[in-house]
Amino acid sequence: MTGLDIWMRENPLTYVWLGSYVVALLIFAVEIVLVRHKRKLTLEQIRLLREAGEED
Amino acid sequence: MKPRQKRVMFILVGIAAVGLAVGLVLNALDKNVSLYFTPTQVFNDEAPHGRSFRIGGLVEEGSVQREADGLTVNFAITDTSKRIPVVYKGILPDLFKEGKGVVAQGTVGPDGIMHADEVLAKHDENYMPPEAKDALEKAAAANAAVESK
Amino acid sequence: MAINWFKYSAPSTFYALAGKLIPWFAVSAAMLFAVGLYIGFFVAPVDYQQGEFYRIIFIHVPASILSMFLYLVMAAYAALGLIFNTRLSAMMATAIAPTGALFAFISLWTGALWGKPMWGAWWVWDARLTSELILLFLYLGYMALHSSIDDPRRADRASALLAIVGSVNVPIIYFSVKWWNTLHQGSTIKFSGTSMHVAMQQAMFITLAACWLYAIAVVLARVRSIILEREHQTKWVAELSEVRT
Numbered sequence: 001m002t003g004l005d006i007w008m009r010e011n012p013l014t015y016v017w018l019g020s021y022v023v024a025l026l027i028f029a030v031e032i033v034l035v036r037h038k039r040k041l042t043l044e045q046i047r048l049l050r051e052a053g054e055e056d
Numbered sequence: 057m058k059p060r061q062k063r064v065m066f067i068l069v070g071i072a073a074v075g076l077a078v079g080l081v082l083n084a085l086d087k088n089v090s091l092y093f094t095p096t097q098v099f100n101d102e103a104p105h106g107r108s109f110r111i112g113g114l115v116e117e118g119s120v121q122r123e124a125d126g127l128t129v130n131f132a133i134t135d136t137s138k139r140i141p142v143v144y145k146g147i148l149p150d151l152f153k154e155g156k157g158v159v160a161q162g163t164v165g166p167d168g169i170m171h172a173d174e175v176l177a178k179h180d181e182n183y184m185p186p187e188a189k190d191a192l193e194k195a196a197a198a199n200a201a202v203e204s205k
Numbered sequence: 206m207a208i209n210w211f212k213y214s215a216p217s218t219f220y221a222l223a224g225k226l227i228p229w230f231a232v233s234a235a236m237l238f239a240v241g242l243y244i245g246f247f248v249a250p251v252d253y254q255q256g257e258f259y260r261i262i263f264i265h266v267p268a269s270i271l272s273m274f275l276y277l278v279m280a281a282y283a284a285l286g287l288i289f290n291t292r293l294s295a296m297m298a299t300a301i302a303p304t305g306a307l308f309a310f311i312s313l314w315t316g317a318l319w320g321k322p323m324w325g326a327w328w329v330w331d332a333r334l335t336s337e338l339i340l341l342f343l344y345l346g347y348m349a350l351h352s353s354i355d356d357p358r359r360a361d362r363a364s365a366l367l368a369i370v371g372s373v374n375v376p377i378i379y380f381s382v383k384w385w386n387t388l389h390q391g392s393t394i395k396f397s398g399t400s401m402h403v404a405m406q407q408a409m410f411i412t413l414a415a416c417w418l419y420a421i422a423v424v425l426a427r428v429r430s431i432i433l434e435r436e437h438q439t440k441w442v443a444e445l446s447e448v449r450t
Contacts, residue, residue, distance in 0.1 A: 147325075174325075186251070
C-alpha cells in the first residue's frame with residue numbers, strides 16, 4: 001500500500017472534497033472566467049471593426 | 057421530395073446505418089467488450105488459454121483463507137453454479153468480502169486454479185445507511201424463518 | 206394567442222432574451238449547489254459499504270448525466286441546423302460542446318477518484334468507462350473539426366455530421382452496464398426508480414438540477430459571444446448599447 005492509499009482511507013472526507021469537489025468547482029470557475037473573457041474580447045473586436053469601418 | 061425532407065431522410069438513414077454497423081461490431085466483439093468471464097464460461101471453455109484474463113463473480117461464502125505470510129489469500133469466485141479457486145498475493149480492496157462482487161485477473165493453470173495478479177472489488181448500485189441495511193437483513197431473515205415453517 | 210417560436214430563433218431576439226435569463230440561471234445554480242452539497246455532506250448518512258467515499262456520487266452522477274444529455278442536445282441542435290438551415294441552432298451546438306466536454310472530463314475524473322478506494326483501481330477498460338472516454342473524444346473531435354474549417358457555415362455542416370453520428374454512443378454508455386460484464390455497477394437511477402436512501406437521493410437530484418442550471422447559464426453566455434461574432438456586420442449588433450460605447 002502506498003502512502004496515498006493509506007492517507008485517503010484515514011481522511012476520506014478530505015480526499016472526496018479536495019479530489020472531486022474542489023477540482024470540479026475549479027473547472028467551473030475556469031469555464032466562467034473563460035466565457036466572460038471571450039465576451040470581453042468579442043466586444044472589443046467588434047468595436048475595432050466598426051471604428052475601422054466608419055473611417056473608410 | 058423537398059430538399060428539407062431529403063435532409064431529414066438522410067440524417068435518419070445515416071443514424072440507422074451507423075447504429076446498425078456499431079451494433080454488429082459490438083455484437084461480434086462481445087467477448088472483448090465484456091470485462092470478465094463468469095466461472096460458468098470458464099468451465100464451458102469460452103475463456104482464452106495461455107494468457108491473462110479476468111474472472112468475475114461473487115466471493116464464495118466461507119472460502120477466504122489467508123496464509124501464514126499475511127499477504128497470500130486463497131478464495132473462490134462463484135456465479136452460484138460453478139466456482140473457480142483463486143490464489144492472490146497482494147493487497148485486497150476494502151470492499152473485498154465474502155458474498156460480495158469481485159473481479160480477478162490472472163491465468164488459470166492446468167490445476168484449474170487462477171493465479172491472480174490483480175483483484176478488484178465490484179460493488180452494487182444500492183446506497184443506504186448501515187441501520188437500513190441491518191433492518192433489511194433482519195426482515196429478510198424473518199421472512200426466511202416464516203417460509204421455512 | 207399563438208406564440209411565435211420562430212421569433213426566438215432569430216439571433217437578435219435570442220441574444221436579448223439570453224442576456225436577461227443568464228443571471229437567474231446562474232444564481233439558482235449556485236444556490237442549489239450549496240443546498241445539495243449541504244444535504245449531501247451533513248444530512249445524508251454514510252453508506253453501509255462505502256462509508257464516506259460514496260459522497261463523490263453527488264458530483265459524479267450529475268456530471269455523467271449532463272455529459273450524455275448535453276451531447277444529445279448538441280446533436281439535436283446540429284441536426285436542426287442541418288435540416289432547417291437556421292443560424293441559431295448551429296451556434297447553440299457549438300456553444301454546448303465545451304461545457305459537455307468539461308462534464309465528461311469531470312465524470313471520468315471523479316469516477317477515477319471513486320474507483321481507486323472502492324474497486325482498487327483508478328481505471329479499468331470496461332465498457333462503461335471506455336464509452337464515456339469515447340464521449341469526451343467525440344466532444345473534442347467536434348470542437349477540433351469545427352475550429353479547423355474557416356468558413357463558419359461549412360464548419361457547422363461538417364461538425365454537425367460528426368455530432369449526429371456520435372450520438373449512437375450515448376445509448377451505448379447508458380446500457381453498457383446491462384449489455385456487458387463491467388466493473389462499473391448498474392444504474393442507480395432507473396426508469397422504475399432509484400436504489401438510494403431518501404436524503405442521499407435528494408442531495409443527488411438537487412446537485413443534478415444545479416448542474417443543469419449551471420450548464421444552461423454558461424452555454425447561453427457562450428452563445429451570446431458566438432452570436433455577436435457571427436452577426437457583427439448586421440444592423441442590430443451595431444445598435445446594441447454594449448457595442449456602441
